[in-house]
Amino acid sequence: MADPECSICGRRACYLRRYSGQRFCAEHFVEYFEAKVKRTMLRYRMLARGERIGVAVSGGKDSLTLLSILSTLAPKLKLELQAILIDEGIAGYRAETVERARRFCSELGVPLLELSFREHTGLSLDEMVELSRRNACTFCGVFRRRLLNAAARKLGCDKLATGHNLDDEVQAILMNYLRGDVERLLRLGVSTVSKKLVPRIKPLMEMPEKEVALYALLSGIPASFEECPYAGDSFRTDVRDCINRLEEKNPGIKFSILRGYQKLLPFLESHEAGALRRCATCGEPSSGERCKACLLIEELSRSASR
Numbered sequence: 001m002a003d004p005e006c007s008i009c010g011r012r013a014c015y016l017r018r019y020s021g022q023r024f025c026a027e028h029f030v031e032y033f034e035a036k037v038k039r040t041m042l043r044y045r046m047l048a049r050g051e052r053i054g055v056a057v058s059g060g061k062d063s064l065t066l067l068s069i070l071s072t073l074a075p076k077l078k079l080e081l082q083a084i085l086i087d088e089g090i091a092g093y094r095a096e097t098v099e100r101a102r103r104f105c106s107e108l109g110v111p112l113l114e115l116s117f118r119e120h121t122g123l124s125l126d127e128m129v130e131l132s133r134r135n136a137c138t139f140c141g142v143f144r145r146r147l148l149n150a151a152a153r154k155l156g157c158d159k160l161a162t163g164h165n166l167d168d169e170v171q172a173i174l175m176n177y178l179r180g181d182v183e184r185l186l187r188l189g190v191s192t193v194s195k196k197l198v199p200r201i202k203p204l205m206e207m208p209e210k211e212v213a214l215y216a217l218l219s220g221i222p223a224s225f226e227e228c229p230y231a232g233d234s235f236r237t238d239v240r241d242c243i244n245r246l247e248e249k250n251p252g253i254k255f256s257i258l259r260g261y262q263k264l265l266p267f268l269e270s271h272e273a274g275a276l277r278r279c280a281t282c283g284e285p286s287s288g289e290r291c292k293a294c295l296l297i298e299e300l301s302r303s304a305s306r
């Protein structure tokens, strides 16, 4: 059987987009990917001329792909990019990804601010996990969001861009549905739920994870493809496997989940947007009297003093 052909130029295809039936050669895949990310940014009005954009980078394929695409748009839109890296403190994993992020930022000429869990909470993520029975991802998600928002605000960023891809988004949507966590479901929204939070943008939110990986490989982006050692034992992994099985039988179901959520978002916003206030301890945005970060720090210091 002859090699499958690119639907655009007839050359040998390297990728079949199952949900549309289109095949792409390497060149046309890269072209399609960049055009679609730009279309997504336009569609959701993610960027405006002259803005200062904080970009969360980890050294992984998603964040470095995001930084690469934003840096090609920066001169035309007069964007000022500022990369922000959070070192959670995960032994045997983070050091290499941090190094990759540093090198790529310096190659692109994007300034990089580095922060760590240890300097802000007194503990690395590994130490938190040792002290607690909670899942690593709970600490990681809460403190990373907190540090990124505070850094972007201090740096005067108009927006905070993160590398969440379609799979990340759909997993988060379903996880929050399954847990009945409406507040978190709302916070996944495209822009912002409160003036106290720097508006977040997710330019890769419509790109399936395997397309981001292929783009990073084909474009020579020096990203790490390693998975976090804590990833395997999380609830997210079960949800991911379940969605992937559904997608296998029903190509396009990830997009349907995202579209359904977007239709629901205006209803959620009208009921919940006023719910955010300031944490009584640290003053950061919080849905309760005290924020999740302060509650977790208190819980950790109780465990440490036992």
Ligand code: SF4
Residues within 6 Å of the ligand: 136, 137, 138, 140, 141, 228, 229, 230, 231, 234
């Ligand atoms: S998988 Fe690793 S990096 Fe991702 S949230 Fe969990 S601990 Fe953090």
Ligand SMILES: [Zn+2]
Residues within 6 Å of the ligand: 006, 007, 008, 009, 010, 011, 024, 025, 026, 027, 028
């Ligand atoms: Zn082609």
Ligand SMILES: [Zn+2]
Residues within 6 Å of the ligand: 279, 280, 281, 282, 283, 284, 286, 290, 291, 292, 293, 294, 295
């Ligand atoms: Zn607080």
